[in-house]
Amino acid sequence: MAEIDFRGVGKTYGDGTVAVRGVDLQVAEGEFVVLVGPSGCGKSTLLRMLAGLEAITEGEILIDGVVVNKTHPRDRDVAMVFQNYALYPHMTVFANMAFPLRQGKMPKADVAERVREVAGILQLTEHLKRRPANLSGGQRQRVAIGRAIVRNPKAFLLDEPLSNLDAKLRVRMRGEIAQLHADLGVTTIFVTHDQVEAMTLGQRVAVLSDGELRQVGSPHDLYNHPGDMFVAGFIGSPSMNLMRAELRNEEGWRLHLASGSVPVSGDVVRGVSGAVHGQEFVAGVRPESLVLGDPRLPEAEGLPRGVVRLIEVIEPEMYVYVDGFTLVDSGDPDAPSGEMLVARQPSGRSVSPGDVVAVGWDDKNLHLFSAEDGTAVTG
Amino acid sequence: MFDIRSPWAKSSLSLLAVGIAVVVLLPIAWIGALSLKTGREVYKQSFLPDQWTPGNYVEAWREFGLGGYFVNSVFVTALSVALTVLVGLLAAHAFTWLKFPGSEWVFTALLLGIMIPPAALVLPLLIEARQLGLYDELYGLSLVYVAFGLPISILVFRGFFQGLPGDLVESARLDGAREWKILWRVVVPMARPAIVTVTILLMLANWNDFILALVLLRDSDTYTLPVGISQFIGQYRTPHELIAAASLIGSVPVFLLYLILERRFQQGVAQGALKG
Amino acid sequence: MRADTSLTAVAPAASDRKPRRRDLLRAERRRGGNFASGLGVAMVFPSLAVFLGLIAVPVVVVALVSLSEWAGFELGDLSWIGLENYRSLVDDGVFWGALVNTLLFTGLTTLFLNILGFGFALLISTRVRGTGLLRAVVFLPALLPPVLVGLMWRRVLDGFGFVNQILQNLGITDEPIFFLGERGYVLWLIIGVTIWQFAGFDMILYYAGLQSIDRSMLEAAALDGARTFRTITRVVIPSLYHIVGVVALLNIIGGLKIFDVVFVMTRGGPNRSSEVLATYMLEKGFRHSIMGQASAIAVVIVVLAVVFSLIRLRISRRLV
Numbered sequence: 006m007a008e009i010d011f012r013g014v015g016k017t018y019g020d021g022t023v024a025v026r027g028v029d030l031q032v033a034e035g036e037f038v039v040l041v042g043p044s045g046c047g048k049s050t051l052l053r054m055l056a057g058l059e060a061i062t063e064g065e066i067l068i069d070g071v072v073v074n075k076t077h078p079r080d081r082d083v084a085m086v087f088q089n090y091a092l093y094p095h096m097t098v099f100a101n102m103a104f105p106l107r108q109g110k111m112p113k114a115d116v117a118e119r120v121r122e123v124a125g126i127l128q129l130t131e132h133l134k135r136r137p138a139n140l141s142g143g144q145r146q147r148v149a150i151g152r153a154i155v156r157n158p159k160a161f162l163l164d165e166p167l168s169n170l171d172a173k174l175r176v177r178m179r180g181e182i183a184q185l186h187a188d189l190g191v192t193t194i195f196v197t198h199d200q201v202e203a204m205t206l207g208q209r210v211a212v213l214s215d216g217e218l219r220q221v222g223s224p225h226d227l228y229n230h231p232g233d234m235f236v237a238g239f240i241g242s243p244s245m246n247l248m249r250a251e252l253r254n255e256e257g258w259r260l261h262l263a264s265g266s267v268p269v270s271g272d273v274v275r276g277v278s279g280a281v282h283g284q285e286f287v288a289g290v291r292p293e294s295l296v297l298g299d300p301r302l303p304e305a306e307g308l309p310r311g312v313v314r315l316i317e318v319i320e321p322e323m324y325v326y327v328d329g330f331t332l333v334d335s336g337d338p339d340a341p342s343g344e345m346l347v348a349r350q351p352s353g354r355s356v357s358p359g360d361v362v363a364v365g366w367d368d369k370n371l372h373l374f375s376a377e378d379g380t381a382v383t384g
Numbered sequence: 385m386f387d388i389r390s391p392w393a394k395s396s397l398s399l400l401a402v403g404i405a406v407v408v409l410l411p412i413a414w415i416g417a418l419s420l421k422t423g424r425e426v427y428k429q430s431f432l433p434d435q436w437t438p439g440n441y442v443e444a445w446r447e448f449g450l451g452g453y454f455v456n457s458v459f460v461t462a463l464s465v466a467l468t469v470l471v472g473l474l475a476a477h478a479f480t481w482l483k484f485p486g487s488e489w490v491f492t493a494l495l496l497g498i499m500i501p502p503a504a505l506v507l508p509l510l511i512e513a514r515q516l517g518l519y520d521e522l523y524g525l526s527l528v529y530v531a532f533g534l535p536i537s538i539l540v541f542r543g544f545f546q547g548l549p550g551d552l553v554e555s556a557r558l559d560g561a562r563e564w565k566i567l568w569r570v571v572v573p574m575a576r577p578a579i580v581t582v583t584i585l586l587m588l589a590n591w592n593d594f595i596l597a598l599v600l601l602r603d604s605d606t607y608t609l610p611v612g613i614s615q616f617i618g619q620y621r622t623p624h625e626l627i628a629a630a631s632l633i634g635s636v637p638v639f640l641l642y643l644i645l646e647r648r649f650q651q652g653v654a655q656g657a658l659k660g
Numbered sequence: 661m662r663a664d665t666s667l668t669a670v671a672p673a674a675s676d677r678k679p680r681r682r683d684l685l686r687a688e689r690r691r692g693g694n695f696a697s698g699l700g701v702a703m704v705f706p707s708l709a710v711f712l713g714l715i716a717v718p719v720v721v722v723a724l725v726s727l728s729e730w731a732g733f734e735l736g737d738l739s740w741i742g743l744e745n746y747r748s749l750v751d752d753g754v755f756w757g758a759l760v761n762t763l764l765f766t767g768l769t770t771l772f773l774n775i776l777g778f779g780f781a782l783l784i785s786t787r788v789r790g791t792g793l794l795r796a797v798v799f800l801p802a803l804l805p806p807v808l809v810g811l812m813w814r815r816v817l818d819g820f821g822f823v824n825q826i827l828q829n830l831g832i833t834d835e836p837i838f839f840l841g842e843r844g845y846v847l848w849l850i851i852g853v854t855i856w857q858f859a860g861f862d863m864i865l866y867y868a869g870l871q872s873i874d875r876s877m878l879e880a881a882a883l884d885g886a887r888t889f890r891t892i893t894r895v896v897i898p899s900l901y902h903i904v905g906v907v908a909l910l911n912i913i914g915g916l917k918i919f920d921v922v923f924v925m926t927r928g929g930p931n932r933s934s935e936v937l938a939t940y941m942l943e944k945g946f947r948h949s950i951m952g953q954a955s956a957i958a959v960v961i962v963v964l965a966v967v968f969s970l971i972r973l974r975i976s977r978r979l980v
Binding site for chain 1: 557558569574
């Protein structure tokens, strides 16, 4: 087990492309940290730099306080599980798992004993004589994990290990990996592009985008206190609704959207340092926090309104898409943009496409982001 | 591939195929028959021998000293093929997974070797072989074969390696394996088809080579089969039936190998030729 | 932690390991995460050494010697004479004859090998009865040592040989024809023997090419009602253009090197009617010890081979 320390780590390729820049991240001994971000954000590169498979061009990486920038991968004592498992096709499951142990001077009997022990943990005992080609996807995944566990490395690095599995198996293996970490307690860094995976697995989650670390925190923190628009949009599904809004003080503070305005309490405004009348913000509200109401009701007066375009029922909930808003691009390539808000409602509500609805939210569920740089201005 | 349905077309195509096969095979069959005739029968107008004389093979073997040539050929072919495959695997591994500044440049330079016909270099090779003590030495000839076999071998190996998942090599590195062990334990077992292809190509080329062996070997003790047998054509009395027997003996090893590995042989030659 | 004792017993004592100096030095030279470029150089070194010593150096030597007058024995006897050897080649009728023969041989064998190879490949791809035999038999000669093929054919073609037996039995001629003694025949016979030997080789290459054609294209053509002949001319041949280029250039490069068969069948005779560049080069170099002129001929062979190889390289690049 080990603690891992990234200090200002960056990667610039020979042609000048910057894959990673200025990443500072400490991983404590025994911690399970997930690196998450859209594809191409540099998360795999970061992991490969830690493993020694890519050169570190800026900053340094420390394992247990020792700078490993120039240490050969085999001397870093970390184990990696690759996206496509990297099992040796010509070796049996046993030989695959024994491979790391055979590189040292371990006696044969000890190797066999250790492999059997790990195979037992992973329920692979009866498959030890088979070859990877004859295993199911989940079994291959386990062999890959077994090969990583078997030599008891300082850290496990997992590079999108679940992305080749079908949805059901992915959920199961997710649970098994979490259980293994709980049992073994080895420092683990897990890379994924899937924020659900990140949120369910990570004790801490580090969000990357464009090669930069955006925010590190517990899943709860990331969800409830996103540090910027990107994190807000990336974490959570469906994504947070991000709307262009103007703060005005006309008989009390209100946030003005395209088709109406929503009142804001003075507490919220005071929480935003230097907030002034006429200032532009990006207002973020999660789909489950949106309140849809009948526009004819008196309390709906002045509220922004839109037309319901589409309803997706996913029992016991439904997603209601409301047209008529100006959404802001969060920077996540996969996030929705355009003019439709998403609201998450209990499936029983009587709304149908074509209805006009008033949209509002509770103050405590509002996230405000700077219109200039996208950073959060409220907690 | 083409779905021929009409029985008439089918049988005429079959006839054509068999006809061509017979025409191609006839000269070899005639030589085969000749090699079994007695010396007196050689000039007779018959295809098959009146008196079958398989003893010609024994006599050719003894008379021409084919045993020695045979051993030399086997030695040179085995040594050169083994060395080329070994050295080529090392280089291809580095060109694929241990790149160093300038490695692409070196690779391209090596590939230029494919373009140089060995026949054109026999004069300088002879001069050099004499200087280096490689002249009239079987290992010297083998080394020259290695030189001419390496470029195509490295090209085929590297092409194959690039199609292998690089994760396996990286994973082995993380697992603590040394580079030579990665090559032998991880890469080579997966690269068997490429190794077979290259081995077949090299065996053919080196077993069949004539001009390099002719120039670089002087003493009949070191002759390979092609050179050894070719020496008899200018002699005062050329025993035709024995030359025929000797020619067939020289062709047997390749032929046997072909029988065992027919499809692989054809695929190997096709892959090697189309890639190189 | 589970299974704590055995895990610690097994764990390599790595925690206190410091990066070693050797690793640091290696890393200085690394590129793209490569921690062992020194090792990479070492692994390439044997190949490079053999290549430089036995291909690159000889190429330079042959080029240099072609600019000199030298009998090939003592280096002290060598004198530089510039392009004189090339000038004498230009005036040398035998050289021109050998060049023309080489090019004629190369062109005609390439033409017929491709036609026959493609035809045979089509034939075996029908998979009708007998094509298995054809495939095995036609490819066989391509494996035999060309020298032995030459020896066999020398016998087949001589006065008491198989061909004369047939001609006489058919009553086409009474007196045996000494084919290899006839100026008008020899080159054509050598071309014929080479075609006999290597048609199967081209067949295999074209067959590999045919296999790579997308089946659905052929099926679509069949559904469109195209006859087999039209399918071949409109679908198959166009999709094999690049293969044709590669195979043809392979034959051209092979043809330029022609030596073995000529050497054992005719030695370039009679009266130089089958002289080719390689035989003439060896004659100049070894029989007459005129190393300079021999090397000049060698340079001509190298230049021709490199030119066609470069063309081939361009085509195979596009093939990928």
